[in-house]
Amino acid sequence: MKAGGNTARESGWPDDLRGPVSSLPDSSRILVALSGGLDSTLLLYVAAACHRNVCALHINHQLQPNHSQTEQFCRSLCERLAVPLLVERVDVAVGESGSGGLEEAARLARYDVFRRVLGAGDLLLMAHHADDQVETVLFRLLRGTGVTGLAGMPESRRLGQGALFRPWLAVSRDRLEQVARDVGLSWVEDPSNTSLAFDRNYLRHAVLPGLKERWPGLLKRVEHSARACAESDTLSHRLAELQWQMCSDSGQLRLASIQALSPLEQRNLVRWWIHRQGLKMPALADWDQSLAELVQAGEDRTPEIRGDGFSLRRYRGYLYLVPNVEVPAHSAGLEPGRTLQWGPWTLRLTPTATTPEAAPPPIRVSTRQGGERLRFEEGGHSRSLKTWLQEQGVPPWERALLPLVYHETPGASELIAVGDLWCSEQYSGSAPAAGWRLIVERDCD
Template identity: 55%
Template sequence: MIPGAKPAPGYAFPEALSAPVKAISGYRRLWVALSGGLDSTLLLHLAALCHPGVRAVHINHQLQANAGETEDFCRELCAGLAVPLVVQPVSVKRGAGPGEGLEEGARKARYKAFEALLESGDILLMAHHSDDQAETVLFRMFRGSGVAGLAGMPESRPLGAGRLARPLLCFERSELEHYAHRAGLSWVDDPSNSDQRFDRNFLRLSILPALKGRWPGLNQRLRYSAGACSESDFLNQQLAELQWQVLGAHRRRLPVAGLSALSLAEQKNLLRWWIRRSGYQPPSISNWSQILHDLLQAAEDRSPELRADGFSLRRFQGELHLVSEMDALPEEPVTLEPGETVDWGEWTIRLIPGSTAKTDVPPIRICTRQGGERIRFYASGPSKLLKKWLQEKAVPPWQRGRLPLIFGDVEGEKDLIAIGDLWCSERYCGSAPAAGWRLIVERDCD
């Protein structure tokens, strides 16, 4: 056991501090995000006292010289409290500069690890406090965030399959430090917290103290403003959902005519809500008005597009489409063998025997469009250019180049026998296909 693994003999945390932690309920497993610093160390003690079976998770970013020392401290602390600990090392992608890029990379790596850890019914406690909230609101304000960003950090929100909760959000750091010293606790300081090249450290060390000196009770003022922004954001979301329902309630498409009938403010609000609802983060751009004009007002023969992190917005035949970033396709043709499944982007392709399956397996090859392909719907019928057929079928342009084209042996010649999940030759479909084998082409419609 290390010094400070448990509060000093005879010391009891005040009820006002313990109450928000005790109020956490309805979980299957309760986790504490343990960095080894003052705030999370205090939170771990509170959680271990208030709840049985608490677990801890330490994310080792492998960035600081004392990262190993901090990990050892967390292990010993948890051993002294009889709290199971999961240590998760992560690799942080550095940004272009030494400041915000590294901060944001560490945050993303940390939350990605948390999401992978949490299961349904789990709650992860994080030790953010009132000073963190003030810092977040100011940071987002300087970055140009709207009301959703200025609402600050919520006390609770979904995270992965579980939830995140911040029971210390109403306490100032000075209060937590006072309680930790009174309890005789030990912790490890992160040396990077004094590096003012990082934006948040600059705010914490240089800006917030000056603001608090000028305006006492600053944290409470900012907390009030954040609450007002949170209420405004809630109403904005309610409005967006109502308008989305009126426009058809499709997850991945919005009618351009319906969008155009809304005011510019409503268009922006609905689009941001729709993007978040689909699991993505709306891009932080200042020219939303111009983007919307390009997407909604461009001539019909144009194909405007907005690329963002993990998705893009595209317009096609009177609708705005939200298109997920897609995995790369095989560069070379792939042979389809019976009993095997070929993963082709968002498609899976199988070949299974029909009721009259033959011993010999017809050679079947999968590839993408190369240009000039023709489709023949019946053996004795005329052929048609695939390009023209896809246009007639109103297949969006970004999907045409990804369609798996499946070629087989038809009467001794290689011929197109299936086009994604759009069409399959009668020789390879139905309960008794003429070729003896049946093609199964399924698409993930997410």
């Protein structure tokens, strides 16, 4: 069978390649992530032979000198196979490369597109194979990782509104190349694939050939180890979920409950919590020690662990995971009908009548400066805001960020709302006396 001819849509592909592709779950669309390289080109042929709802998705990172030719190759290939093709061009600026380098920046940009493009019921097929899996596991091992990293790439997972599948994780690169050459397939060679400057290429070209020669069953062995790690990882998650149910109240961990867990379980639970919030583990050499101190500290102490974009803190018997929040440094006016974003709070002033009789007095929003007083009823006694916030159990870091809303009249300034915790009856309820309703909402985090 010649891949370039009309027979490309025939399902005469070898069973070891066709089997994992033909047995995919039902889907709205099957999108093949097509780089134009050997593996994904072959995958497109096999997928198109097995399914009617196949299309291809090519991301042009515009990084390689031959990127236009690669894009053109994908276009011609899809035309020949009568498969619809979606091409997305992305700009990966050198400045965005961050600590992981340009390759990592390109990978992240690619996954952003995948997430955006995948609709409900769509499957995205990637052509990762067994050698890719070994490289991934070794690479992570060398960088230092736990069982989650050593589990390698999963065969499938949710992505955007759809799911990602890697049907060929058990097939070796040699096997794919052999089939591709047998059928006379053509593909594009990525010039960067040979550069040993990239860690992955160094592993692929300088390390793995020797390891494979010495241990011919290397691919299978690493696959088994990765699978064992994936199972341990699943069990650790399951344990964390169960212990979360036992130890949490309203999204925080009860210190008394986690103190009863072993240090190993505490670390597992907090790690799971951090990942579940979409955050990264703090890069601390003494993480184990820091967490133990945070959990065991006396109530009179306020230690904290700072991570990338968040901190772990304790307050009144609870452990909090606090995402970093920025609020304006200066006070701001709240214009009627306009929305004001204040960190995670959104503020709006809306008229209760379709044609309000008068404009509201100026409304100003600011953070605590100290000494504020709160009056619950008109003409009633005022009380200290600080004491009231303490009584409400608002943690100190939150008190410093809360938007305080003032109604300004000549010579006087009156506090009419404290974040989403309290609002004067003048501006709230079914018939606010001011004729304007103040709405303060906090985004769920």
